[in-house]
Amino acid sequence: xxxxxxxxxxxxxxxxxxxxxxxxxxxxxxxxxxxxxxxxxxxxxxxxxxxxxxxxxxxxxxxxxxxxxxxxxxxxxxxxxxxxxxxxxxxxxxxxxxxxxxxxxxxxxxxxxxxxxxxxxxxxxxxxxxxxxxxxxxxxxxxxxxxxxxxxxxxxxxxxxxxxxxxxxxxxxxxxxxxxxxxxxxxxxxxxxxxxxxxxxxxxxxxxxxxxxxxxxxxxxxxxxxxxxxxxxxxxxxxxxxxxxxxxxxxxxxxxxxxxxxxxxxxxxxxxxxxxxxxxxxxxxx
Amino acid sequence: xxxxxxxxxxxxxxxxxxxxxxxxxxxxxxxxxxxxxxxxxxxxxxxxxxxxxxxxxxxxxxxxxxxxxxxxxxxxxxxxxxxxxxxxxxxxxxxxxxxxxxxxxxxxxxxxxxxxxxxxxxxxxxxxxxxxxxxxxxxxxxxxxxxxxxxxxxxxxxxxxxxxxxxxxxxxxxxxxxxxxxxxxxxxxxxxxxxxxxxxxxxxxxxxxxxxxxxxxxxxxxxxxxxxxxxxxxxxxxxxxxxxxxxxxxxxxxxxxxxxxxxxxxxxxxxxxxxxxxxxxxxxxxxxxxxxxxxxxxxxxxxxxxxxxxxxxxxxxxxxxxxxxxxxxxxxxxxxxxxxxxxxxxxxxxxxxxxxxxxxxxxx
Numbered sequence: 001x002x003x004x005x006x007x008x009x010x011x012x013x014x015x016x017x018x019x020x021x022x023x024x025x026x027x028x029x030x031x032x033x034x035x036x037x038x039x040x041x042x043x044x045x046x047x048x049x050x051x052x053x054x055x056x057x058x059x060x061x062x063x064x065x066x067x068x069x070x071x072x073x074x075x076x077x078x079x080x081x082x083x084x085x086x087x088x089x090x091x092x093x094x095x096x097x098x099x100x101x102x103x104x105x106x107x108x109x110x111x112x113x114x115x116x117x118x119x120x121x122x123x124x125x126x127x128x129x130x131x132x133x134x135x136x137x138x139x140x141x142x143x144x145x146x147x148x149x150x151x152x153x154x155x156x157x158x159x160x161x162x163x164x165x166x167x168x169x170x171x172x173x174x175x176x177x178x179x180x181x182x183x184x185x186x187x188x189x190x191x192x193x194x195x196x197x198x199x200x201x202x203x204x205x206x207x208x209x210x211x212x213x214x215x216x217x218x219x220x221x222x223x224x225x226x227x228x229x230x231x232x233x234x235x236x237x238x239x240x241x242x243x244x245x246x247x248x249x250x251x252x253x254x255x256x257x258x259x260x261x262x263x264x265x266x267x268x269x270x271x272x273x274x275x276x277x278x279x280x281x282x283x284x285x286x
Numbered sequence: 287x288x289x290x291x292x293x294x295x296x297x298x299x300x301x302x303x304x305x306x307x308x309x310x311x312x313x314x315x316x317x318x319x320x321x322x323x324x325x326x327x328x329x330x331x332x333x334x335x336x337x338x339x340x341x342x343x344x345x346x347x348x349x350x351x352x353x354x355x356x357x358x359x360x361x362x363x364x365x366x367x368x369x370x371x372x373x374x375x376x377x378x379x380x381x382x383x384x385x386x387x388x389x390x391x392x393x394x395x396x397x398x399x400x401x402x403x404x405x406x407x408x409x410x411x412x413x414x415x416x417x418x419x420x421x422x423x424x425x426x427x428x429x430x431x432x433x434x435x436x437x438x439x440x441x442x443x444x445x446x447x448x449x450x451x452x453x454x455x456x457x458x459x460x461x462x463x464x465x466x467x468x469x470x471x472x473x474x475x476x477x478x479x480x481x482x483x484x485x486x487x488x489x490x491x492x493x494x495x496x497x498x499x500x501x502x503x504x505x506x507x508x509x510x511x512x513x514x515x516x517x518x519x520x521x522x523x524x525x526x527x528x529x530x531x532x533x534x535x536x537x538x539x540x541x542x543x544x545x546x547x548x549x550x551x552x553x554x555x556x557x558x559x560x561x562x563x564x565x566x567x568x569x570x571x572x573x574x575x576x577x578x579x580x581x582x583x584x585x586x587x588x589x590x591x592x593x594x595x596x597x598x599x600x601x602x603x604x605x606x607x608x609x610x611x612x613x614x615x616x617x618x619x620x621x622x623x624x625x626x627x628x629x630x631x632x633x634x635x636x637x638x639x640x641x642x643x644x645x646x647x648x649x650x
Contacts, residue, residue: 182379188366189338189373190444192396200392204383 047265054262055255062259067236071245072263078153078241079221082161086168086217091210094169095198098176116166123162124230131158131231155232156239160221167220171213175206212275219271223264294318294480295448299346299356301329301336308332308504314480314497316351321495321512322484325523328501330484331376334450337482338373339366350448350480367396369448372441376453378433380425386436387412387421393444411439415473431462438473449474449481455490467493488527492516500524518564518642531565531610534644542641548607551583553636560644567601567613569638573631574622583636590628593619604632 018025028036055062063069097109115123131138131149141147149155183205187197203210225243232239234248242264249257294315301308308329314320322330335341337348339355347357355364372393380389390411394404412418415435425433434454441449454470455463471494474481485491491498492512500508500520508520519525525532535544537557542550550563571577577585588606595601600619602612610632614624622630 182375182377183381185340185366186373186375186379186381187392187396188340189369189371189450190393190396190440191367191370192392193367196396200396201381204381207383 050258050261050265054258058255059259059262062253062255063263067240067245068256068260068263070237071240071242071260074153074156074237074240075222075242078156078160079164079218079224081157082164082221083168083214083218085157085161086165087210087214090165090168090217091172091203094172094176095202097169098173112169113166115163116170120159120163120224120226120228121230124159124227127155127159127162127227127231131155150231151233151235151239153232153238156228156241159227159231160224163224163227164217164220168213168217171209171216172206175209175213176202179205215271215274219268222267293351295337295482296349297333297337297346299336299343299348299358301332301341302344303332303341306332306504308336310499310501310504310506312499312506312509314482316479317477319474319481319483319494319496321491321498322482322501323486323488323491323498323515323524323527324501325486327503329504330486330501331452333501334373334452334482334484337448338371338450339364339369370444370446372444372446372449374434374437374441374449374451374454377457378425378437380428380433380436380440382425384424385421386417386423386425386428389425389436390417390439390443393440397444407443407445408439411443414442415439429462430458431466434458434466435469438470442473442477447479449477449479451481451483453485453487454483456485456487470494486527488516488524518562518640520562520644525564529567529611531567531570531608533563533565533608535561535563537561537641544608546608548586550634550639551636552639552641554641557641561641562644564640564642565610565634565638567611568599569634570610570612571633572602572604572612572614572618572622572624573633576631577633580633581635582633584634584639586632588630588632590624590626590630592626593624604630606632 014025014027093112097105097112128150129135131141133139133142133148133150138149141149149158179202183201184197187201192200222241223243224241225247228239228241229244234240234244236245240248242260246257246260246264249260294313296313298311299309306327306329310329310333312320322333324330332341336343336356342363343356343358345358347359347362348355350369353364354360354362355369356362381392384392387405387408391404391408394407395401399407409418409421412421415438417432417435417439420428420432420436425436428436434457438454455467458466467490474483474494483491483494485494495512498508498510498512498515499506500515500523502521502523508515508524515524516528519528519530519532522532533542533544533546533548533550535542535550537552537559539558540551540555542552542561542563544550544563552563571582576587586606586608588604588610590602591605591609592603593600594603595616596613598615599613600616602614602619602624604610604612612632618624622628624630
């Protein structure tokens with residue numbers, strides 16, 4: 001015969017919660033709790049370290065004492081430019097991947113999302129080999145137009161776009177796939193041609209995902225390091241973005257590095273907050 | 287059947303979707319409301335979708351007043367956006383990001399009308415459908431009946447030559463449905479072009495349609511006026527919808543030998559061949575013992591298999607030769623102490639039998 005186990009203490013609060021909402025116990029077994037706490041510590045403690053070591057008393061001086069402003073401005077406009085480019089060419093590509101069918105589509109999708117998993121420095125090397133002064137495209141740009149891309153702000157934008165655009169594409173493609181195409185059919189019966197449907201119905205309907213994808217893309221572009229430093233180098237004021245500035249400042253001026261990191265942390269938190277409705281709803285993101 | 291050269295909508299086509307084949311030939315004259323009645327999966331929505339240009343036909347053609355919209359043999363196809371169609375979808379499909387006014391203005395704008403002209407057309411239809419006060423609302427702030435009116439206004443604002451309604455009232459609750467139905471009937475009467483109305487609600491079909499086509503399994507199984515179809519259903523599906531007992535059998539002059547067992551004496555002498563017999567559930571009399579002297583010609587034993595309480599009467603499901611659904615009063619159930627398993631006698635007068643030829647298709 002099975003006998004009941006020894007009673008344990010149930011707090012009045014837990015008793016009320018279970019009575020009101022039902023469901024099993026919400027307490028966490030120790031064998032799960034300990035590793036979970038370690039994970040929390042691992043993720044949070046470094047950021048706490050950043051806050052503790054921050055030169056709060058002379059934060060302004062630390063920031064202005066470096067090329068921080070230049071780097072911040074460069075980072076902001078290049079990340080914004082690469083996001084804009086991603087919207088202009090990435091959204092149509094997402095539409096092509098989601099709505100049309102052609103041979104090799106699966107391969108194309110794999111290629112498009114490759115930069116998501118590719119080490120960014122490899123992306124930088126690849127860009128250099130393609131658009132560098134002796135690259136297979138770059139040599140013509142150089143000899144025909146006298147255009148040299150590497151180690152210019154344009155190279156920064158290209159490196160960031162290369163790495164960040166796939167984030168926008170997969171977000172928008174997913175939204176297009178799950179969008180109710182009934183609305184597009186309705187628009188067609190109302191006389192709307194395909195571009196009108198895209199502009200007036202499809203895009204507005206996926207606007208939340210479009211926004212989320214753009215923010216994600218922008219955040220990824222802002223943090224880009226490997227591809228940028230490989231393809232664009234690190235000329236202060238020209239191609240030295242915030243992450244690169246942080247990296248170099250750490251050797252020469254740790255206070256400035258911490259201050260710059262804080263700025264990026266604040267930007268990231270703002271991005272996260274702006275995404276919270278879309279991205280952080282416990283897996284129920286639309 | 288061919289309708290070449292007719293005014294209005296002419297469909298003479300097949301649409302193949304996987305293993306499902308829709309093969310229909312029909313026409314709808316200007317001003318006519320042609321109801322398409324049928325169970326789920328009969329191909330009603332597929333037909334609308336083909337007429338709207340959302341699905342190309344796999345054989346045959348679709349024309350509106352001589353203009354070819356789709357011709358599988360010639361390879362002609364007019365895209366959905368190029369067909370002057372007003373489509374009211376089952377769940378309306380109002381654009382959620384646009385206001386009511388913007389929804390209604392969508393079609394004139396999409397068809398190339400200037401902003402001012404489109405706005406004036408839209409406000410005309412908003413007014414006609416009593417939506418002016420709701421013009422600035424978003425679709426998710428509308429009741430079911432209001433959303434239905436917006437969908438109709440949006441379809442009509444495009445000045446269509448043909449109106450397609452896919453179960454226009456099915457998303458409404460029973461309370462608002464009758465009001466909206468009456469209003470829809472008025473607007474349909476004002477519409478000059480042909481109208482196709484898909485429904486699986488017999489009442490909706492009877493009230494709104496001038497002509498009915500019954501679709502089952504991708505084929506037209508019956509065609510005629512609503513009154514005709516309600517009185518002489520051609521298939522079990524329609525008989526169930528209109529609440530009649532339907533028997534198929536073979537007439538040999540004064541009797542019909544039913545295919546499912548049993549015999550009916552019929553009033554019209556001399557009828558021969560395959561026939562259908564329709565019997566109203568209220569025309570059958572239930573007795574606990576075999577009636578002795580009666581003018582009724584048809585008497586047979588049956589067993590009660592089930593009882594269902596309807597609004598004001600009880601519907602008996604009776605097994606016998608033949609089986610029947612019979613309506614009696616609750617008092618009768620009590621007096622005859624009817625339970626599942628009770629043995630009873632059924633009687634029906636020969637003059638209460640509706641006997642008609644069993645044909646695949648009734649003349650329109």
